Amino acid sequence: MGQKIGIGMLGAGNVGGGVVSALPTLNNRYLNLTGNELELLKVLVRDINKKRIGLNDSQLTSEIDDVISDKSIQIVIEVLGNEQPACEYIKRCLDAGKYVVTANKEVMAKHGAELLDVAHKNNVAIFFEASVGGGIPIIGPLMRDFGANKLTSVTAIINGTTNFILTKMSEGDISFEKALIEAQNLGYAEPDPSSDVEGIDAAYKLAILCSLAFGFDVDPYSIDRQGIGSVAEQDFKYAHDLGYTIKLLSTARLIDESFSVSVKPTLIHLNKSLAKVDGVLNAIQIEGDLIDQVMFVGPGAGPQPTASAVLADVLELVRNHLDRGSYSVDHGSLKSMSVQSKNDVKSRYYLRLIVQDQVGVLAGIAQSLGDHGVSIASMIQSGEFSIGDTVELVLTTHLAYESAILSAIEHVKRIDAVQEVGNIFPIDGVEEI
Amino acid sequence: MGQKIGIGMLGAGNVGGGVVSALPTLNNRYLNLTGNELELLKVLVRDINKKRIGLNDSQLTSEIDDVISDKSIQIVIEVLGNEQPACEYIKRCLDAGKYVVTANKEVMAKHGAELLDVAHKNNVAIFFEASVGGGIPIIGPLMRDFGANKLTSVTAIINGTTNFILTKMSEGDISFEKALIEAQNLGYAEPDPSSDVEGIDAAYKLAILCSLAFGFDVDPYSIDRQGIGSVAEQDFKYAHDLGYTIKLLSTARLIDESFSVSVKPTLIHLNKSLAKVDGVLNAIQIEGDLIDQVMFVGPGAGPQPTASAVLADVLELVRNHLDRGSYSVDHGSLKSMSVQSKNDVKSRYYLRLIVQDQVGVLAGIAQSLGDHGVSIASMIQSGEFSIGDTVELVLTTHLAYESAILSAIEHVKRIDAVQEVGNIFPIDGVEEI
Numbered sequence: 106m107g108q109k110i111g112i113g114m115l116g117a118g119n120v121g122g123g124v125v126s127a128l129p130t131l132n133n134r135y136l137n138l139t140g141n142e143l144e145l146l147k148v149l150v151r152d153i154n155k156k157r158i159g160l161n162d163s164q165l166t167s168e169i170d171d172v173i174s175d176k177s178i179q180i181v182i183e184v185l186g187n188e189q190p191a192c193e194y195i196k197r198c199l200d201a202g203k204y205v206v207t208a209n210k211e212v213m214a215k216h217g218a219e220l221l222d223v224a225h226k227n228n229v230a231i232f233f234e235a236s237v238g239g240g241i242p243i244i245g246p247l248m249r250d251f252g253a254n255k256l257t258s259v260t261a262i263i264n265g266t267t268n269f270i271l272t273k274m275s276e277g278d279i280s281f282e283k284a285l286i287e288a289q290n291l292g293y294a295e296p297d298p299s300s301d302v303e304g305i306d307a308a309y310k311l312a313i314l315c316s317l318a319f320g321f322d323v324d325p326y327s328i329d330r331q332g333i334g335s336v337a338e339q340d341f342k343y344a345h346d347l348g349y350t351i352k353l354l355s356t357a358r359l360i361d362e363s364f365s366v367s368v369k370p371t372l373i374h375l376n377k378s379l380a381k382v383d384g385v386l387n388a389i390q391i392e393g394d395l396i397d398q399v400m401f402v403g404p405g406a407g408p409q410p411t412a413s414a415v416l417a418d419v420l421e422l423v424r425n426h427l428d429r430g431s432y433s434v435d436h437g438s439l440k441s442m443s444v445q446s447k448n449d450v451k452s453r454y455y456l457r458l459i460v461q462d463q464v465g466v467l468a469g470i471a472q473s474l475g476d477h478g479v480s481i482a483s484m485i486q487s488g489e490f491s492i493g494d495t496v497e498l499v500l501t502t503h504l505a506y507e508s509a510i511l512s513a514i515e516h517v518k519r520i521d522a523v524q525e526v527g528n529i530f531p532i533d534g535v536e537e538i
Numbered sequence: 539m540g541q542k543i544g545i546g547m548l549g550a551g552n553v554g555g556g557v558v559s560a561l562p563t564l565n566n567r568y569l570n571l572t573g574n575e576l577e578l579l580k581v582l583v584r585d586i587n588k589k590r591i592g593l594n595d596s597q598l599t600s601e602i603d604d605v606i607s608d609k610s611i612q613i614v615i616e617v618l619g620n621e622q623p624a625c626e627y628i629k630r631c632l633d634a635g636k637y638v639v640t641a642n643k644e645v646m647a648k649h650g651a652e653l654l655d656v657a658h659k660n661n662v663a664i665f666f667e668a669s670v671g672g673g674i675p676i677i678g679p680l681m682r683d684f685g686a687n688k689l690t691s692v693t694a695i696i697n698g699t700t701n702f703i704l705t706k707m708s709e710g711d712i713s714f715e716k717a718l719i720e721a722q723n724l725g726y727a728e729p730d731p732s733s734d735v736e737g738i739d740a741a742y743k744l745a746i747l748c749s750l751a752f753g754f755d756v757d758p759y760s761i762d763r764q765g766i767g768s769v770a771e772q773d774f775k776y777a778h779d780l781g782y783t784i785k786l787l788s789t790a791r792l793i794d795e796s797f798s799v800s801v802k803p804t805l806i807h808l809n810k811s812l813a814k815v816d817g818v819l820n821a822i823q824i825e826g827d828l829i830d831q832v833m834f835v836g837p838g839a840g841p842q843p844t845a846s847a848v849l850a851d852v853l854e855l856v857r858n859h860l861d862r863g864s865y866s867v868d869h870g871s872l873k874s875m876s877v878q879s880k881n882d883v884k885s886r887y888y889l890r891l892i893v894q895d896q897v898g899v900l901a902g903i904a905q906s907l908g909d910h911g912v913s914i915a916s917m918i919q920s921g922e923f924s925i926g927d928t929v930e931l932v933l934t935t936h937l938a939y940e941s942a943i944l945s946a947i948e949h950v951k952r953i954d955a956v957q958e959v960g961n962i963f964p965i966d967g968v969e970e971i
């Protein structure tokens with residue numbers, strides 16, 4: 106009954122290294138029970154002369170064709186990252202009748218539906234648990250465990266780098282720039298951190314979650330997105346004073362038949378579970394009509410957690426899918442739906458304004474907001490962070506349409522005493538508190 | 539391509555009602571996509587004359603044979619609860635070549651391995667996501683998503699009734715008895731609450747989690763178990779003063795080659811995630827070598843969340859398993875391992891003693907503990923809850939073997955000034971703080 110399962114791998118970076126180092130233990134511990142053995146036959150790398158722990162020269166190749174033409178390879182693990190050539194290689198592997206396991210959020214966010222179709226046509230499957238949430242099982246649960254629910258929202262912290270930076274800022278009263286340098290020194294942020302810091306990485310992952318949770322094919326670039334670069338030390342101070350912290354929140358919400366999706370720095374009340382998800386941890390909250398709310402928390406990145414997810418997909422293929430054909434995912438048959446225009450989104454808001462310290466300023470601002478149907482819930486005035494004769498005015502609003510807030514702000518900017526609009530962040534939670 | 543999938547259901551109580559009411563929406567919303575339709579053909583009930591919402595007379599039967607002999611029924615949902623006749627009926631359904639979905643923790647805890655074998659022999663499968671954690675996906679993730687990990691611990695709050703009671707006690711300074719009555723009035727506790735309150739329900743669920751996480755066939759009655767009936771108002775007061783709360787914690791830990799498993803009221807530090815899992819919520823924390831720690835939080839009981847889990851299993855069967863034969867779970871092939879004797883377990887402990895208010899008492903107690911290698915980490919003395927000339931002495935210890943604590947306590951009891959040992963609870967976390 107023992108069977109050798111030939112594996113190919115594209116890429117041997119951090120995650121690939123994690124897979125290579127976990128494989129022998131896995132084979133000893135687990136597959137001995139079934140008699141099957143995973144054999145890593147070929148690994149595609151750029152430089153075959155570079156020594157790599159756990160891999161010998163005969164496994165390395167710099168030619169994708171060596172992987173594709175190897176008939177003994179049944180499963181290909183793609184851990185190259187980035188859109189190309191990864192996407193092209195995945196397609197070629199599927200066309201060659203190989204099962205694919207990928208950790209690539211960018212490829213799945215942009216080409217997921219297409220790749221699932223290609224897999225289906227070739228009677229194989231593509232699994233992608235590692236593409237969102239690292240070691241947290243989330244793709245599997247969304248595909249299998251909530252199928253009887255009408256899901257209504259996904260609320261997630263799915264970028265460890267920004268969560269680490271915001272946690273440092275929250276704990277230490279330090280600037281974004283200092284926190285970013287610390288994240289880079291610890292290897293949590295890339296030398297070019299823009300994909301993380303600007304919320305692009307989170308948008309890829311949110312698009313994948315949306316496609317599974319709601320069946321909508323969401324263009325990641327259409328997601329209303331705001332990075333964390335503008336979050337200032339004093340925003341944390343004011344947020345704390347108001348009972349909140351600030352997280353880069355990825356949110357998708359289905360209300361009646363309208364759908365909103367965004368990645369934004371967001372105020373979260375300190376008594377909420379998501380407020381306590383700190384450092385490089387990720388968390389994903391799913392709401393549905395039967396389950397109410399289920400939350401998953403765990404390590405969202407790193408070679409070992411990601412290897413755990415990659416190898417879980419490999420094991421699932423070996424145990425239940427090889428020689429059985431394609432895994433039935435309903436993704437391919439799902440309707441595409443355009444994202445609701447953002448000015449229909451209702452939220453409470455946090456506004457930080459820099460204003461001249463003079464009589465009547467607040468009245469003027471309150472008037473402008475009120476004229477647009479935006480009412481103020483709380484106000485803090487502070488001179489602590491101001492320069493010259495200005496003060497900072499922090500307002501939270503009751504529920505308001507984003508369009509109303511944005512128009513109101515246009516009017517507020519025209520008030521002479523208003524020097525600058527510091528930041529506008531949504532506050533999590535639809536209900537009033 | 540449209541197919542009618544015949545469903546039978548055993549039982550039409552709370553969970554069965556949840557399934558019946560979720561089914562039409564599910565059929566409309568979801569299965570129209572695939573062309574398949576779920577048809578509830580027969581429902582086994584005790585009284586076929588009782589009217590039931592969503593079911594007509596022709597669907598009801600009081601004879602199990604009507605379900606078993608119906609060749610159109612491919613999947614049987616078992617929601618009877620209790621060990622018998624549920625277990626016998628499940629076996630007969632599997633033997634008749636039907637797939638089974640069960641929510642029955644008692645049956646799976648006591649007969650899980652056997653039923654998986656019966657299913658395998660008949661080339662069908664038994665799914666049981668609803669047996670632990672209600673709407674939280676945990677059986678699936680344990681079977682599929684952590685396969686590459688060496689799992690080292692499961693730490694869980696898996697009984698909503700006791701968590702509701704303890705939360706009420708923690709928030710309101712009320713007695714166990716009052717909190718229990720409130721839980722009963724709200725329908726969270728049974729008229730006979732013993733299975734929940736004594737930790738039996740949690741032990742069933744923990745045994746199921748152990749079999750999946752560690753591959754050990756754990757007899758639920760062998761689990762070291764302590765109910766919550768003895769938890770007093772003042773235990774919460776002292777716990778809060780020390781920075782903790784009290785939860786009924788179900789724990790399984792694999793350290794080196796030894797294994798410990800228990801269900802006990804446990805002090806949990808207020809800054810830990812599990813301390814914030816309140817009311818009827820459940821939470822399950824899994825630790826492994828690759829994932830570090832992953833936590834799942836959600837509604838652990840109730841008709842709707844449980845129906846969500848039952849129907850997820852049904853959908854998974856329809857999509858990927860019917861006509862394909864048995865689902866490969868490695869459960870059947872896993873070794874049985876006896877549970878390590880509890881006196882090898884090391885923990886920190888909370889002790890509450892009622893002592894005469896006289897000089898030298900603490901010295902004597904400290905001496906007795908010290909003689910057994912148990913050292914004191916902190917101490918509170920309080921007359922607030924005492925009667926006559928007694929005071930309460932609350933001690934926390936550094937890490938100690940349970941055997942050492944128990945022997946030490948035997949000596950402490952013999953000290954004249956010690957009137958009573960109020961409670962001994964472990965403190966969560968192996969590490970010193």
